[in-house]
Amino acid sequence: MSIMEYNGGSVIAMVGKDCVAIASDLRLGNQALSISSNFQKIFPVTDRIYLGLPGLATDVTTLRERFRYRVNMYTIKEEREIEPETFAHLVSSTLYEHRFGQYFIEPVIAGLSKTPSGGVKPFIAATDIIGCLNFAKDFVVAGTASSKLFGVAEGLWEPDLEPEDLFETISQSLLNAVDRDAFSGWGAIVHVITKDKVTTRTLKGRMD
Amino acid sequence: MDHFPTNWGRPRNDAFDAYATHPIHQRPYNGPKDTFADGVQHTQQPIVTGTSVLAIKYKDGIMMAADNLASYGSLARFKDVQRLHPVGQYTVIGAGGDMSDFQYIQHILEELSISEISAQDGHELGPVEIHEYMSQVMYARRSKMDPLWNSLIIGGFKDGKRFLSYVDLLGTTYSASTLATGYGSYIAQPLLRKAVEGYEDTLTEEQGRKILEDSMRVLFYRDARSLNKYQIATITGAGVSISDSLHLETTWSFAEGIRGYGAQTQ
Amino acid sequence: MASLAHPQQRQFNPYSENGGTILAIAGADFSVIAGDTRQSEGYSIQTRYAPKVFRLTDRAVLAVNGFAADGNMFVKKVKQRLEWYRHAHAKDMPLRAIARLIQTMLYARRFFPYYVYNILGGIEEDGTGAVYSFDPVGSYEREACRAAGAASSLVQPFLDNQIYFKNQRPAPGTSHPVHLPLPTVLSIVIDSFTSATERHIEVGDGLEIYVVLAKGRNLQGLEGIRGMQELTVTEDGERVFVVRRELKKD
Numbered sequence: 001m002s003i004m005e006y007n008g009g010s011v012i013a014m015v016g017k018d019c020v021a022i023a024s025d026l027r028l029g030n031q032a033l034s035i036s037s038n039f040q041k042i043f044p045v046t047d048r049i050y051l052g053l054p055g056l057a058t059d060v061t062t063l064r065e066r067f068r069y070r071v072n073m074y075t076i077k078e079e080r081e082i083e084p085e086t087f088a089h090l091v092s093s094t095l096y097e098h099r100f101g102q103y104f105i106e107p108v109i110a111g112l113s114k115t116p117s118g119g120v121k122p123f124i125a126a127t128d129i130i131g132c133l134n135f136a137k138d139f140v141v142a143g144t145a146s147s148k149l150f151g152v153a154e155g156l157w158e159p160d161l162e163p164e165d166l167f168e169t170i171s172q173s174l175l176n177a178v179d180r181d182a183f184s185g186w187g188a189i190v191h192v193i194t195k196d197k198v199t200t201r202t203l204k205g206r207m208d
Numbered sequence: 209m210d211h212f213p214t215n216w217g218r219p220r221n222d223a224f225d226a227y228a229t230h231p232i233h234q235r236p237y238n239g240p241k242d243t244f245a246d247g248v249q250h251t252q253q254p255i256v257t258g259t260s261v262l263a264i265k266y267k268d269g270i271m272m273a274a275d276n277l278a279s280y281g282s283l284a285r286f287k288d289v290q291r292l293h294p295v296g297q298y299t300v301i302g303a304g305g306d307m308s309d310f311q312y313i314q315h316i317l318e319e320l321s322i323s324e325i326s327a328q329d330g331h332e333l334g335p336v337e338i339h340e341y342m343s344q345v346m347y348a349r350r351s352k353m354d355p356l357w358n359s360l361i362i363g364g365f366k367d368g369k370r371f372l373s374y375v376d377l378l379g380t381t382y383s384a385s386t387l388a389t390g391y392g393s394y395i396a397q398p399l400l401r402k403a404v405e406g407y408e409d410t411l412t413e414e415q416g417r418k419i420l421e422d423s424m425r426v427l428f429y430r431d432a433r434s435l436n437k438y439q440i441a442t443i444t445g446a447g448v449s450i451s452d453s454l455h456l457e458t459t460w461s462f463a464e465g466i467r468g469y470g471a472q473t474q
Numbered sequence: 475m476a477s478l479a480h481p482q483q484r485q486f487n488p489y490s491e492n493g494g495t496i497l498a499i500a501g502a503d504f505s506v507i508a509g510d511t512r513q514s515e516g517y518s519i520q521t522r523y524a525p526k527v528f529r530l531t532d533r534a535v536l537a538v539n540g541f542a543a544d545g546n547m548f549v550k551k552v553k554q555r556l557e558w559y560r561h562a563h564a565k566d567m568p569l570r571a572i573a574r575l576i577q578t579m580l581y582a583r584r585f586f587p588y589y590v591y592n593i594l595g596g597i598e599e600d601g602t603g604a605v606y607s608f609d610p611v612g613s614y615e616r617e618a619c620r621a622a623g624a625a626s627s628l629v630q631p632f633l634d635n636q637i638y639f640k641n642q643r644p645a646p647g648t649s650h651p652v653h654l655p656l657p658t659v660l661s662i663v664i665d666s667f668t669s670a671t672e673r674h675i676e677v678g679d680g681l682e683i684y685v686v687l688a689k690g691r692n693l694q695g696l697e698g699i700r701g702m703q704e705l706t707v708t709e710d711g712e713r714v715f716v717v718r719r720e721l722k723k724d
């Protein structure tokens with residue numbers, strides 16, 4: 001059996017108008033057996049960057065700590081907050097360092113980057129388990145429900161969604177995708193990142 | 209089985225160990241036989257093979273091409289084999305894959321043609337019927353796990369209508385305005401589609417021949433199981449015509465400077 | 475002495491997968507059955523037009539997806555059985571009977587299955603739109619909608635959301651419609667296939683949408699549909715139409 005399906009879980013991120021959203025399910029499983037309905041896979045990196053880590057749960061914990069360490073080192077050295085683009089490359093190189101003995105994680109990055117004019121620009125990216133970056137303009141998906149997420153998101157997403165509409169779009173995409181995936185579900189969490197705040201909502205989902 | 213031992217039949221002496229002299233596991237087995245236990249001799253592998261067949265629709269009908277090589281593994285074994293075969297007055301069948309299976313197909317099509325002619329009912333087999341028949345034969349054989357190891361392209365022209373269709377050892381069928389089997393489906397098909405799609409009703413015979421010749425040349429350059437001797441068939445309102453063997457002109461001077469391509473000097 | 479341990483190497487694989495996706499949605503008094511027209515094997519496109527959806531009668535349409543050779547043979551045999559039924563009973567077989575026939579025919583090949591997913595759509599004898607979906611060995615169920623084939627995992631959750639309104643709560647004081655109107659269904663079908671085409675390499679080239687209307691139903695909802703073609707044979711009964719659309723070819 002695939003190691004990517006050992007614990008299950010899925011993440012999706014979407015771009016909106018001057019905002020981004022990232023969402024994941026809350027399941028932790030041991031193959032077909034569900035263990036927890038409150039397993040966090042998305043972690044804040046800075047005030048404006050969130051990182052989703054679907055995949056092998058032990059590596060979720062490891063990578064989460066590893067990225068915390070590397071972002072802290074970056075902040076101390078550079079004396080400034082890391083930008084989403086830079087963080088994406090940090091994720092990529094961290095994973096590629098383990099090219100021949102991978103972490104079984106497909107990271108998803110969502111954030112707002114600063115523009116020279118003082119505004120913000122939405123940024124999302126995802127990589128495969130060895131750090132191949134995918135900068136998408138619309139949405140990125142990862143995890144055991146990825147094919148389902150692709151299908152629903154491709155049908156529901158549209159450009160320039162306002163934060164509330166983006167929340168509804170990403171929530172519907174995730175919920176309907178994980179309901180068709182045996183390894184994902186058991187509730188969901190959604191973060192919508194805007195210029196001046198991050199809105200986090202926990203969603204009820206089917207428990208079967 | 210009933211309860212009367214006399215009705216059970218008497219085992220032959222050599223099959224019945226009356227004194228139990230054999231260890232139990234070596235006793236002769238007289239139970240029912242599993243049909244598949246000995247492995248029915250089916251499922252072969254292709255032995256003497258032909259490579260690509262190409263076909264296109266054009267203004268006047270269908271044009272097909274295939275080289276004259278039948279390979280035995282990597283050995284160019286037979287260099288004067290016809291892989292384009294006329295069936296009746298309206299159809300040409302081109303074959304890649306096992307050449308002995310293709311000869312068997314020619315044989316059954318010959319028998320079919322004879323029985324159709326014998327009927328003298330005014331019906332003639334056209335490409336549609338030949339293709340339907342061949343697809344049923346190929347599918348039936350794959351279902352017996354004893355396939356005819358070929359990819360066939362059937363082209364024809366009857367009642368003012370062009371016909372071009374494919375069938376293979378699995379019984380898979382499809383039609384399109386350009387078709388190619390084997391290596392040709394990777395190398396020649398993109399070239400054919402670019403040249404033909406959208407121009408099916410305007411392409412002249414001369415243009416069609418050029419497209420097929422160019423494609424056959426590209427195949428000869430890159431397909432190691434191909435030959436620079438090939439034939440072209442046309443099927444039009446005027447009937448079937450299969451050319452004599454044609455020769456492909458090739459240049460190899462470019463290979464000189466490429467290490468690992470041309471002859472090595474050091 | 476018969477030996478049971480006879481190593482026999484058998485590498486011929488009688489199956490293949492030819493890509494594509496099919497989908498059907500039932501309405502109150504209509505049924506929509508659709509499929510793309512690409513046929514592929516591995517990374518090669520064999521043809522851009524190979525139909526996967528077939529009119530069986532004026533009230534039944536069958537979509538087949540999986541191994542194309544098995545699919546074509548299966549449709550051929552179903553049509554043959556329906557013709558025999560017509561000759562014996564002087565009428566077309568009812569939809570629920572066709573569904574049971576298909577299950578029997580699929581299960582007959584339980585140990586050498588037709589490698590095909592079937593979706594049967596049409597009008598029931600009581601005039602309601604119906605969709606029956608089957609697995610390759612004949613398990614079947616009547617449903618309101620179903621996607622099958624290469625991109626089924628992309629399309630089915632989208633349909634759950636848009637047809638069954640899964641994970642959606644109606645506005646206070648309202649309720650979700652049980653059956654959607656025909657124009658809405660057609661839009662959802664087209665959106666499903668454009669999405670599947672965008673994200674799945676085996677889906678694309680062309681789209682064929684069959685629409686079956688119940689007896690006596692007017693053409694309401696089909697007026698604006700470009701290039702619709704009627705395939706009905708009998709009079710004063712159910713009516714069948716086909717709509718063709720282009721899909722991306724890359």
